[in-house]
Amino acid sequence: MTESHFRPIGTRIGILGGGQLARMLSLAASRLGMKTHIFCPDPLSPAFEVTPHRTVADYEDRDALARFAAEVDIVTYEFENVPLATAAFLAGLRPLMPNARALAVAQDRLAEKRFLADAGIAIAPFAPVGSLGDFEAALGEIGIPCVLKTTRLGYDGKGQRMIRSGADAMPAYADLGGTDLVLERLVPFEREISVVVARAGTGETRAFDPAENVHRDHMLFTSTVPAGISETVAEKARIIAADIAEVLDFVGVLGVEFFVATDTTSPALLVNEIAPRVHNSGHWTEAVCLTDQFEQHIRAICGWPLGDPARMADVRMVNLVGDEIEAVADMLEPGDAPHVYGKSQPRPGRKMGHLNRVTLRR
């Protein structure tokens, strides 16, 4: 159901998840005069530091969910792995934005690929793998090189095995088999880009400029804007992202990752995956856009007019991982806008903050 109801200042926004995305959403909501209530099972959640309203409980705890719903006006989330039963339960009590369908599609790679293919969006060829027999058939159909992925709970390179030659095939299956998998053709690509798009309940969409993403250790390392693509490709990416939001009847901010194909036998842009939330590759918007992705999400779910996503400068976002964060003050160069997530423990591989390195147009 499309939700376009206007929410006045003082609206109480419930957020599922207490990580850095919830924290940044809460900061943006506060700027618009909204109140936020964070629901997260981890008592050390960084988002608990930016609002006095919290619930510490499991996502399956119906009593806690009902109390949470009673204390908020609308509900949103910072991660796509919200249990669908939780989403359905909350949606019965309060408007849930984005809707549960976006969660269902985004938390299962196979559902996601089928949704995108059905919507006519270009993606890499894929085949479902439920058994060793499926796997062998899929290898024949998809070809090598390819990637074997779990359908659920994969992020930052977890739950993926690259198959570059026949010798990689059985070890990959041995590592990941026993759960639902999907095999995906490795389409040659020259770069990875992403678009963050907002859609309002009215159907209006506004997309930020595409960012060019570089990964390190399977985790986003930098997002650079402008991306090294033509304006034609950039506009095409914005349109695809908006089309996906439209088909999902999405309200809020959606991240769409693309491969820019190298060879001309593939479409120029292949969607890699979607995230029904603010996105790490959109953190640059905070430093240089008239409206950033966090405020845009809050505007969308509150039925406010969407803001202008135009940017005022060029920028590179650099993720700060693990104990890099402890030296952040020493790393600051003129023009850097740092963001530190306030996590209690800088574990290796944990995203702890980011730097937006801005280049002024002189």
Place this chain on the structure above:
Amino acid sequence: MTESHFRPIGTRIGILGGGQLARMLSLAASRLGMKTHIFCPDPLSPAFEVTPHRTVADYEDRDALARFAAEVDIVTYEFENVPLATAAFLAGLRPLMPNARALAVAQDRLAEKRFLADAGIAIAPFAPVGSLGDFEAALGEIGIPCVLKTTRLGYDGKGQRMIRSGADAMPAYADLGGTDLVLERLVPFEREISVVVARAGTGETRAFDPAENVHRDHMLFTSTVPAGISETVAEKARIIAADIAEVLDFVGVLGVEFFVATDTTSPALLVNEIAPRVHNSGHWTEAVCLTDQFEQHIRAICGWPLGDPARMADVRMVNLVGDEIEAVADMLEPGDAPHVYGKSQPRPGRKMGHLNRVTLRR
């Protein structure tokens, strides 16, 4: 004492005062991974909505102040009328930035004018008024037109009477007499500007571009950047602001208001008043500067490198007063960045939020 000690992420910053300036300081501190604790007697303080750490107590409550100090690493404030005994008490327990001297100077108009005059800063001629005899002598010395002001607790036009002719004199004194006053010459000026400057414990200073300020009903209405002044005058204003910060051995962000004199018999720039804190006329920095005044203050008091105050676009900040705030979503034009303070009651004359109206450089 100059305080330039480096404070790591996770530093607990105590803020005296719970209004919109404390709220915006807290949001900026959170972006840098700091924790904030708000001390304010008003249980409905808007800043209480952006951190879980609060003390609701009077500023004279020594037990509450001691407990507050024990829970924070450093202390700052959002308003210049912190009782000096409170400031001295806290400064004995934790580093207080900006220092108590800045408070003493800024909370008494006569002390402020004497301080500025002693520092060689150009200001309008003034005379202290402690009695009717003083007043009559001061009128002769300062001349008409002039302004009679209380030395303490004046803001947004409160505690001021304009004397445009001899007939205004005795009614003005009748209204305000009985407390310490100061009489100030009304120097003809073509515009009012202000500069927000940051000073680090190392002595480094960084000033934002001057804003041109327009008042309505004795309250700041708009701040526009760039101001309609030459770069020579702008640079002179930045230098004067930095000089004031230097003489005060100031650490943090300081607001300096100026008159730009019309006639050439006065210096081009006369300081009107100073505020030892982030300033309403600096709210535009949030929308268009690489580092805004709130982050700059937190960087300064935490011993982090000061950020780049350069701006990416032209901007006009418009204050939203009283029930104007309820229509904020309807007022939004493309390019507007709104900030709503989350105050519980939109009383007439109460600052409820602001809009930053940005003009992109195309």
